[in-house]
Amino acid sequence: MTANRLGGAELAARLRAQVAERAAARRAEGRPARLVIVTATDDEASAWYVRSIASAAAKVGIDCDVADLGTAATAGDLTTQLATLSADPGVDGVMLQTPLPRGVALAEVSGAIDPAKDVDGANPLSLGRLAAGQPAYAPATAAAVVALLDEYAVDLTGVRAVVVGRSAVVGKPLAHLLLDRDATVTMCHSRTRDLAAVTSTADVLVAAVGRTHLVTPEHVRPGAVVVDVGTNPTPDGGLAGDVDPAVSEVAAALTPVPGGVGPVTTALLLWHTVAGVTSAL
Amino acid sequence: MTANRLGGAELAARLRAQVAERAAARRAEGRPARLVIVTATDDEASAWYVRSIASAAAKVGIDCDVADLGTAATAGDLTTQLATLSADPGVDGVMLQTPLPRGVALAEVSGAIDPAKDVDGANPLSLGRLAAGQPAYAPATAAAVVALLDEYAVDLTGVRAVVVGRSAVVGKPLAHLLLDRDATVTMCHSRTRDLAAVTSTADVLVAAVGRTHLVTPEHVRPGAVVVDVGTNPTPDGGLAGDVDPAVSEVAAALTPVPGGVGPVTTALLLWHTVAGVTSAL
Numbered sequence: 001m002t003a004n005r006l007g008g009a010e011l012a013a014r015l016r017a018q019v020a021e022r023a024a025a026r027r028a029e030g031r032p033a034r035l036v037i038v039t040a041t042d043d044e045a046s047a048w049y050v051r052s053i054a055s056a057a058a059k060v061g062i063d064c065d066v067a068d069l070g071t072a073a074t075a076g077d078l079t080t081q082l083a084t085l086s087a088d089p090g091v092d093g094v095m096l097q098t099p100l101p102r103g104v105a106l107a108e109v110s111g112a113i114d115p116a117k118d119v120d121g122a123n124p125l126s127l128g129r130l131a132a133g134q135p136a137y138a139p140a141t142a143a144a145v146v147a148l149l150d151e152y153a154v155d156l157t158g159v160r161a162v163v164v165g166r167s168a169v170v171g172k173p174l175a176h177l178l179l180d181r182d183a184t185v186t187m188c189h190s191r192t193r194d195l196a197a198v199t200s201t202a203d204v205l206v207a208a209v210g211r212t213h214l215v216t217p218e219h220v221r222p223g224a225v226v227v228d229v230g231t232n233p234t235p236d237g238g239l240a241g242d243v244d245p246a247v248s249e250v251a252a253a254l255t256p257v258p259g260g261v262g263p264v265t266t267a268l269l270l271w272h273t274v275a276g277v278t279s280a281l
Numbered sequence: 282m283t284a285n286r287l288g289g290a291e292l293a294a295r296l297r298a299q300v301a302e303r304a305a306a307r308r309a310e311g312r313p314a315r316l317v318i319v320t321a322t323d324d325e326a327s328a329w330y331v332r333s334i335a336s337a338a339a340k341v342g343i344d345c346d347v348a349d350l351g352t353a354a355t356a357g358d359l360t361t362q363l364a365t366l367s368a369d370p371g372v373d374g375v376m377l378q379t380p381l382p383r384g385v386a387l388a389e390v391s392g393a394i395d396p397a398k399d400v401d402g403a404n405p406l407s408l409g410r411l412a413a414g415q416p417a418y419a420p421a422t423a424a425a426v427v428a429l430l431d432e433y434a435v436d437l438t439g440v441r442a443v444v445v446g447r448s449a450v451v452g453k454p455l456a457h458l459l460l461d462r463d464a465t466v467t468m469c470h471s472r473t474r475d476l477a478a479v480t481s482t483a484d485v486l487v488a489a490v491g492r493t494h495l496v497t498p499e500h501v502r503p504g505a506v507v508v509d510v511g512t513n514p515t516p517d518g519g520l521a522g523d524v525d526p527a528v529s530e531v532a533a534a535l536t537p538v539p540g541g542v543g544p545v546t547t548a549l550l551l552w553h554t555v556a557g558v559t560s561a562l
Contacts, residue, residue, distance in 0.1 A: 128409025
């Protein structure tokens with residue numbers, strides 16, 4: 001048996017078409033949609049990701065600027081920049097790219113992003129509002145996982161969902177999104193004992209740890225739906241997921257890497273930029 | 282076999298003694314510690330709880346005022362009051378008592394409480410900061426569960442913790458506190474299928490649903506530690522927990538109701554009022 005491939009390309013294309021429509025309307029009104037990505041790193045993978053977002057934004061008619069503060073930027077520099085962009089009526093979305101300079105914590109500075117423009121859900125207030133059931137942007141990656149499950153009509157009500165990885169930008173907000181959809185949610189992490197025993201209880205298993213092929217067939221219950229959030233660089237310049245491809249022999253369905261969660265994440269980031277927080281996915 | 286009784290009275294008394302010491306120091310400095318409880322309900326159980334906090338505060342030397350806005354209070358009235366108290370340098374802690382008037386959501390108005398004075402962790406920003414690993418007050422009840430487990434030296438690292446109940450004031454913040462202590466955390470709720478199968482995997486089981494004796498022996502793995510957050514009124518004017526007393530025959534340890542989480546919750550609310558957010562438990 002080979003698992004169904006839960007590709008994200010079609011959903012991403014459909015989302016981008018919706019974004020393009022809204023962006024064109026905004027441009028016709030003389031107020032083009034604008035996303036600003038703030039960076040302070042010379043990390044090459046990060047630069048590549050930022051360029052890919054900027055290119056995707058341009059294709060759908062969103063103006064995208066990159067504000068590079070350089071690796072010497074302080075928490076104060078970042079906070080000031082994020083607050084200025086938040087106050088700028090010409091800016092719809094503000095995204096803070098990681099990694100940040102040594103000693104600067106994401107949660108420390110992302111509080112300066114207006115939740116109404118926090119299109120990648122980095123401000124702890126966005127996470128808190130999400131958990132409290134109020135309108136807020138979820139981090140695009142977390143939102144993409146749920147959007148992809150919806151795309152393939154995976155019912156979440158009452159199912160056992162297990163999330164491996166407890167980061168504040170993916171695992172934790174994703175747990176709240178899944179709870180909101182009435183899944184019974186378990187959070188696993190590096191200190192979890194007998195990980196395979198826990199992940200094997202999952203109807204829906206999400207791997208979001210950033211370790212190549214951590215999830216193997218023995219972690220997966222036959223018939224489970226597996227979502228791979230990992231994007232780990234390979235020696236040959238490609239991308240590998242957190243899920244071993246052999247899982248395909250056990251799972252009922254599996255998202256590919258690349259081509260699964262990734263393209264939906266980028267499309268949702270753009271969607272957040274034109275959609276406004278009250279209609280956040 | 283009968284489970285060990287994890288009473289909260291001793292821990293609560295020790296916490297109150299620490300609070301009294303700090304409150305006395307504050308009074309000697311001419312700036313007594315002050316807690317203000319905002320209410321807008323004529324609910325009798327709520328009024329009883331508010332009186333019990335006010336009385337406990339008085340005993341440890343904290344000035345406690347109750348600002349009763351009446352049942353006709355609007356979201357705007359509440360927001361204004363909470364913002365005024367937050368801006369008042371003479372106020373250390375602001376607590377918003379539920380239930381709120383019909384049509385007013387806690388998360389909607391609690392955003393007006395300064396996180397530095399949000400001693401019961403009601404502001405979604407407090408929850409978000411907690412999840413992001415930043416200094417913030419957890420809701421006193423959620424903090425009390427972890428404090429009580431610590432009191433009895435229950436190791437949380439790597440254990441399987443199951444929380445029944447997903448409220449934004451207990452279940453969700455508690456999940457983050459348990460995750461922070463390296464537990465593998467599962468959130469259950471009313472839509473969970475085969476609840477007993479899930480709760481039976483727990484090394485540490487926390488019931489926080491508000492339904493009398495919902496958790497029965499069949500929900501509990503022999504040897505588990507069970508924490509009962511429920512405080513359900515009984516016909517004779519007493520309190521019943523969410524856990525059936527018969528669980529005592531299966532569990533290794535069980536918190537009583539009353540006398541378990543309750544007194545620790547009140548003591549922590551007072552502790553938060555004198556301790557400052559950076560030293561929140």
